[in-house]
Amino acid sequence: MKWTKVVLPAVVLVLGYAGMKGIEASASDKTPAEKIDTRPTVTIDSLTPEDVRVQLSSYGEVMPLETTNLAAQVSGEVQMWNPKLVSGGLVRKGEVLFTVEADTYEAALLSAQANVASAKAQLIQEKAQADVAAREAKTMPNSQVSELYLRKPQVMSAEANLKSAEAQLKIAKRDLENCEVKAPYDALVVSRSISTGDYVTQGSPVAVLNNIESAEITFPVAGFDSRFLEAKTVGSEVTVSDNTISNQNGQGISVKGVIHRDTGIVDNNTRMSYFVARVNDPYSINSNKPVLKFGSYVSVSFEGKVLEDVFRIPQELVTEQKVWTLDEDNTLHSHKVKVVREDSGDFLIQGDFNPQKVVMSLPEYPQNGMAVRVIENTANAVTAKAN
Template sequence: MKWMKVALPVGVLLVGYLGMKGIEASASDSAITEEVDTRPTVTIEALSPEDVRVQLTSYGEVLPLETTNLAAQVSGEVERWNPKFVSGGLVRRGETLFEIEADAYEAALLLAEANLASAQAQLIQEEAQAEVAAKEAKTMPNARVTDLYLRKPQVMSAKAGVKSAEAQLKIAKRDLENCKVKAPYDALIVSRDISTGDYVTQGSPVAVINNIEFAEVTFPIAGFDRVFLSDTTIGSEIAIEIDDIQGATVKGTIHRDTGVVDNTTRMSYFVARIEDPYAINSSKPIVKFGSYSTIAFTGKTLSDVYRVPQELVTNRLLWTLDDEDRLKSQKVKVVREENGDFLIQGDFNAEKVVMSLPEYPQNGMAVKVIETTTEIVTAQAN
């Protein structure tokens, strides 16, 4: 029995040893050696050239085309004024704003008419006498016939009297017309400084008015954007978004270039015009003076450019793949930055533009191309 106590553990150990060796032999026979691909993965896209019409934006304040400090051209007492002749009132071109007492100017007109009639009568009389003198002179020796005898000075004086009377009549008519002070254009009344019964003197300011036939917006263009202005910028139509009116956009026209580059900012300034800003002749949104506006218009067309996200271009280099799927950096020209993208041109492999780079890309680095989400979705759809 003693030998069994010794043989049993030895047998168990022997069986375990033999079993382990069998498992090792079996595992080594079935083991499959796999190669691990250590290449970094990238995604690529094929880019196509396109023609891009540059969109330019700027900003500016809406201001009146002109502001007039209105003054009376004659003196007198204010008899009445237009109910719309108040701050904020809108009046049309030629509409009477207020009237000055006209009795004295009506009397001056009558006196001027009378003076003209008298001067004309004097001229007729002198011309008749000159005609008689001319007939008599035909029978007289030439030595006795003088300009004074022919009444030439008297006729000239009478003609001058007529012209003087006509001038006085013209002034009298103008003064009488100026008793009614009229709007020189479609206007917004900014302020009024007179009331009924006030006495105004010639040339004294009585109101401030703004022209509302047109509004203007002076807006800057940065130096780097000037090269993208088209040859037809002046006179082109633009869209003007008014910040004070939610979602309101009105049409305007680029009227002129101010012709000056600011010494500090190096910006050029252009002026846009808005027709009928207070919509008295249309149903478009009212654009108030002093509103802040954003201006958008089109510039030059860039031909054969590629649009890429800005993060793909570093130091003017774009990463692509060669025919063996190795990284290659290629020099490109950044034509313009637009909405988070670069518009570029250059001689590069547009069929294999790397969209996701390894952490430390190197020229000649072998990479593995994986499908993008867009490509997978397209494949599933097909």
């Protein structure tokens, strides 16, 4: 069958051509494929300039305003010591800490009083004799009258003896008063080295006291923070916090103080300046505020200068001192900015840029002039903005 060998291929070709035309016809009836937007997406937000008060913080150790090595001013046997005169005891200014046997000093006082009385009597006697001599001298020639005859040296000697006796009386009174050793200020007792019956000598140390009327904290201010200090830092209020001690709410304690002085020294190695804060009544014997113990390592925070017209922006949006904005055609542009300060995870910046269209989420590789598509996050959905 030769004709089948010729006809069959022709039929196959005709059918294939017809099928191709049918496919083209059906494809032409469909709508054109939608064009895909391949631009990277970004989000934008506006920034508002604000004035920000700089908050500065540092650390330091709480130390007493002064420490006294208490010593006996008279010698004698210790008769009694205050039960508060123990390590950790708190005593008030003027409170008796211990007493020394006073018999010897009471006798010395009586002797001094007697000497004063005797000296006064002697002076009275000399003055009376001088008056008699002066009256007699009026009837005598001037050549026979001398100062010795008028008893002037005797009167001066009696006056000197009285002053000496009064001085000894003053010393005797002081020594008797010093038999009671009193606290020179409100104090924390650090140590005591005497007991009842001990014999103490004048000048021998008996206890160590810390002044609790005020405490001081010496704290550093780093060089990069120094430019944010107020012109009158001394006298500024500070907050002193100790997070190692918890209050009733389980939080660290805080008390108020003031910056008392600038030490006037910049450390050669660290380039830090040092200030001293002072806290009154750290052991709260005159108030109900939290106790701030000596030796505690605390934080010190206080206010610095006000930064005017700065923008707050998350740190991750500032790369190489640049921020990115959009123009009216939704293309990216970078702007050089000045990072004034870091604050609570943000940067405070200043610069010449459009604060109304700051890019808050950048493409992976942003370029100047890159066209982008802006998306807006709402509470319900994410919608696309058209150009």
